[in-house]
Amino acid sequence: MTLSTIDFVIVVAYVIALITIATLVSREKAGHEKNSQDFFLAGNSLPWWAVGASLIAANISAEQIIGMSGSGFVVGLAIASYEWMAAATLLIVGYFFLPVFLKHKIYTMPQFLQQRFDKRVKYVMSVFWLGLYTFVNLTAILWLGATAIATLTGFPIVYGMVALAVFAVAYSIYGGLKAVALTDIIQVVLLIFGGFLITWLALDRVSGGAGPVAGFGVLLDHAPEKFDMILSKDNPEYMNLPGIGVLIGGMWMMNLSYWGFNQYIIQRALAAKSIKEAQKGILFAGYLKMLTPLIIVVPGIAAFVLAQDATSGFSVARPDSAYPSLMALTPVGIRGLIFAALIAAIVSSLGSMMNSISTIFTLDVFRPLNPGVESEHTLVKVGRIASVTALVIACLVAKPLLGNFPQAFQYIQEFTGFFTPGICAIFILGVCWKGATGNGALLAALGSFVFSILMKLLMPEIPFMDRVLYVFIACCLIIVALGLFEKSRVQEGAIELREVDFTASTGYLIGSGVLVAILILLYTTFW
Numbered sequence: 001m002t003l004s005t006i007d008f009v010i011v012v013a014y015v016i017a018l019i020t021i022a023t024l025v026s027r028e029k030a031g032h033e034k035n036s037q038d039f040f041l042a043g044n045s046l047p048w049w050a051v052g053a054s055l056i057a058a059n060i061s062a063e064q065i066i067g068m069s070g071s072g073f074v075v076g077l078a079i080a081s082y083e084w085m086a087a088a089t090l091l092i093v094g095y096f097f098l099p100v101f102l103k104h105k106i107y108t109m110p111q112f113l114q115q116r117f118d119k120r121v122k123y124v125m126s127v128f129w130l131g132l133y134t135f136v137n138l139t140a141i142l143w144l145g146a147t148a149i150a151t152l153t154g155f156p157i158v159y160g161m162v163a164l165a166v167f168a169v170a171y172s173i174y175g176g177l178k179a180v181a182l183t184d185i186i187q188v189v190l191l192i193f194g195g196f197l198i199t200w201l202a203l204d205r206v207s208g209g210a211g212p213v214a215g216f217g218v219l220l221d222h223a224p225e226k227f228d229m230i231l232s233k234d235n236p237e238y239m240n241l242p243g244i245g246v247l248i249g250g251m252w253m254m255n256l257s258y259w260g261f262n263q264y265i266i267q268r269a270l271a272a273k274s275i276k277e278a279q280k281g282i283l284f285a286g287y288l289k290m291l292t293p294l295i296i297v298v299p300g301i302a303a304f305v306l307a308q309d310a311t312s313g314f315s316v317a318r319p320d321s322a323y324p325s326l327m328a329l330t331p332v333g334i335r336g337l338i339f340a341a342l343i344a345a346i347v348s349s350l351g352s353m354m355n356s357i358s359t360i361f362t363l364d365v366f367r368p369l370n371p372g373v374e375s376e377h378t379l380v381k382v383g384r385i386a387s388v389t390a391l392v393i394a395c396l397v398a399k400p401l402l403g404n405f406p407q408a409f410q411y412i413q414e415f416t417g418f419f420t421p422g423i424c425a426i427f428i429l430g431v432c433w434k435g436a437t438g439n440g441a442l443l444a445a446l447g448s449f450v451f452s453i454l455m456k457l458l459m460p461e462i463p464f465m466d467r468v469l470y471v472f473i474a475c476c477l478i479i480v481a482l483g484l485f486e487k488s489r490v491q492e493g494a495i496e497l498r499e500v501d502f503t504a505s506t507g508y509l510i511g512s513g514v515l516v517a518i519l520i521l522l523y524t525t526f527w
Contacts, residue, residue, distance in 0.1 A: 003153055007336030014340040015167060018186065018347075022171050046271045049185060051281025054268040054352070055090075056288045057184035060191060061349030065296055065342060066144040067412065070319035072300025073307075075237045076226030077526055080293035081246050082255075082413075084519055087286040089255035091512045094269075094282035095504055097260045100431055102275050103500050109263045110364040116430045116493045117438035119368070124445055125426075126364040128419065129263060130390070133357050137264070138394035139401050140412050141353065144320065145346035146398075151324030152339060161395050167343070168350035169388060187344040188288070194341025195295025197334065202302035202326050205312075219301055222308070226301045229526040240413075242463035247523075250420075250468030254413065257420040261427045264356040276505060283511045290518060299326050350391070357390045358383030414464045421468050422448025425475035433483070434494035440482030444475040451475075 003011070046054070071079040106112045110129070114122035146160030153160075203215025220227060230246070231238050242249070259265055272278035303322035306314040314329070316322050327338055362383040367373065422445045429436045451471045455462060462470070 003335060003339065004332045006333050007339060010333070010336030011340050011343065014190075014343070018344075019167075019170050021186070046268065046277070046281075047273060048277045048280035048284060051268050051272050051278055052284030052288065053188040054184040055265060055281065055285040056292075057187045057191070057345070057348040058265060058268065058352035059349070060292060060296075061141045061145070061345050064292070065195075065345055066148055066320055066323050067140070068296050069300035069303070069323040070321070072226075072297035073304045073316065073319045073322040075231075075241065076223070076228065076301055077293065077297055078229050078231050078237070078241045078246075080297045081229065081241065081251060083289050083292045083297075084522060085247075085251050086255050086259060087289040087515055088519060089252070089259050090282050090286040090289070091515065092256070093260040093266075094279045094508070095502065095512070097427075097431065098266075098269055098278055098282065099275055099500050099502055100495060100497075101266070101270060102278065106270065107363055108360055109261055109266065110360060113426070113430070113441070114364075116495065117426075117436075117441050121426070121438050121441045121445075122364060124442060125423075126360050128445070129360055130357060130365075132416065132419070133264060133353055134390045134393055135397060135401065136412060136415055138350070138353055138357075138390060139398040141346060141349050142394055143398040143401075145342070147320060148324040148327070148342055151321055152327055152335070157399070161398060164343070164346055164350065165391050165395055168347045168354060169391065171347055171351055184348055187348045190337075190341045190344045192288075192291065192295065194338040194344075195292075198299050198323070198326055198330070198338055199295055199302075201330055201334075202299045202306075205314075205329060206302050206305055215302065216298075219298075219305055222305050223301060226304065227526050229523055239463045240465070242465050245463065245466050245469070250417070250465040250472070253420050253424045253468050253472050254417065254465075256428075257416075257423045261423055263360055264353055267352075267356055267359065275501075279504060279508050283508055283515075286515050287511075290515070296323075299323060302326070354387035354391060358387040361386040417464050417468045418449050418452040419445075420448070421452070421472035422446075422475045424472055425479055429476060429479050431495050432497075433480075435483035436479050436494075437483050437486050439486065440479035443482060444478045447471075447478050448475050 068079055068082070101112060104112060104115060106115070110122040110126040113125055142161045142164055143157070145164050146157040149155055149160035149163070150157045155163075200212045203212035203219070204210070205215070206218045207215035225235075228235070230243050231241050232243065245251075269278040269282060272281060300319075300322050303314070303316055303326055306312045307316045314325070316325050327335060327342070330338055362379055366382050366386075367379065373379070425444050425448070426436075426441045430441065448471055451474050452467060455467050455471065456464075459467075
């Protein structure tokens with residue numbers, strides 16, 4: 001199924017408009033040259049709505065829309081735990097960790113690790129994050145986005161990746177984080193609109209034209225097993241989502257690492273005008289996360305039901321083709337809008353990832369190793385070159401790394417799960433325990449990967465989510481043991497929590513309580 005002329009016109013108009021707006025909003029005042037703070041942290045000027053919208057726009061990309069919808073096709077609503085538990089995690093990050101980071105006025109997560117531990121920890125984790133962002137995140141966004149483009153247009157996947165990469169460069173390379181964040185509200189509105197439209201049309205198709213409410217009832221009747229949030233051990237997907245272990249185990253580590261200690265995400269909150277604006281933005285993002293299963297996972301379930309009906313004329317070649325196949329069912333014109341929404345999600349995440357790569361490489365690797373370079377112009381130039389280089393590498397390795405995985409989303413989660421336990425242990429104990437040392441942090445980072453690989457090889461029967469929890473506990477024990485062995489109760493860079501203002505506004509606390517109540521209701525309903 002290809003796009004019509006009017007669909008292409010809509011998509012091209014969106015591309016031109018977004019590049020124009022991104023350029024205009026990131027222009028500097030006359031006489032002011034864009035410096036590293038402007039490029040990497042938007043001059044600490046982001047309002048709450050930009051923080052929240054940018055958090056979601058950075059998060060929801062091809063790996064979520066295409067990958068999670070594909071997992072919805074296979075697993076069902078249980079995969080939504082990544083979204084709904086993320087909302088609860090955001091509340092924790094906003095109330096506890098964010099005040100600590102902003103108190104120390106940091107640009108990057110590696111910078112925080114240097115302040116708390118030492119340069120060795122900073123360099124090791126900088127290299128790790130650069131590799132992860134380039135070889136896992138960028139490749140996944142490009143490959144899955146190009147897969148959707150190929151399904152709808154018939155273009156070869158390689159052309160789709162190149163087109164997305166060029167668009168992302170044109171949209172973000174000049175303005176940096178400010179261009180990305182201030183246009184993300186447009187991206188999010190378009191994304192939510194397009195997502196709800198796909199859900200509406202898919203459910204209407206399932207019900208034979210009786211409407212989306214009737215369609216949802218058909219899903220409950222024809223695929224009740226797809227609405228189990230807590231999977232039983234006899235479920236074939238139990239290894240990916242191990243029952244109650246999702247609620248009390250490794251899922252918390254996965255979410256804390258992603259939403260709290262991940263430069264790609266937390267950079268938006270670090271760029272806020274103030275701590276209050278950052279917290280309001282995080283709360284806003286938490287409510288948006290509650291909506292995403294409806295516009296991503298439910299269409300995947302609808303695609304499953306349609307594919308089981310021989311009279312529907314609907315088929316899915318592989319799970320990750322579920323969402324693009326549903327897009328192909330939409331009317332002319334509407335298809336162009338939804339296609340533009342998908343591209344909005346992809347390029348926003350690409351732009352965000354590129355900015356994070358450039359930030360870490362420039363501020364945590366290049367500048368410390370080149371102390372004679374003080375020119376702000378040079379730093380911004382190096383950042384731009386680093387981000388484009390990473391994008392080119394991702395384009396080259398995307399197919400070899402992801403071309404043969406039926407559920408790319410689960411692949412991404414398991415791969416990052418090798419490193420997540422160590423990251424969480426380093427940050428949590430680094431913030432909460434004054435005795436944590438640099439040697440302990442380094443050994444925990446190494447141990448996270450080694451223990452994860454050994455458990456996967458020697459105990460393959462353990463679900464990866466449970467493995468993440470066990471390895472996290474082991475990494476914490478390593479840090480505590482090294483701290484006690486080195487007999488240094490208080491490190492020089494230890495965090496004085498008594499000096500951090502953890503006071504939150506009444507609105508933040510009430511909004512958090514309401515969100516938690518909604519979560520309890522959802523899990524109770526779909527237990």
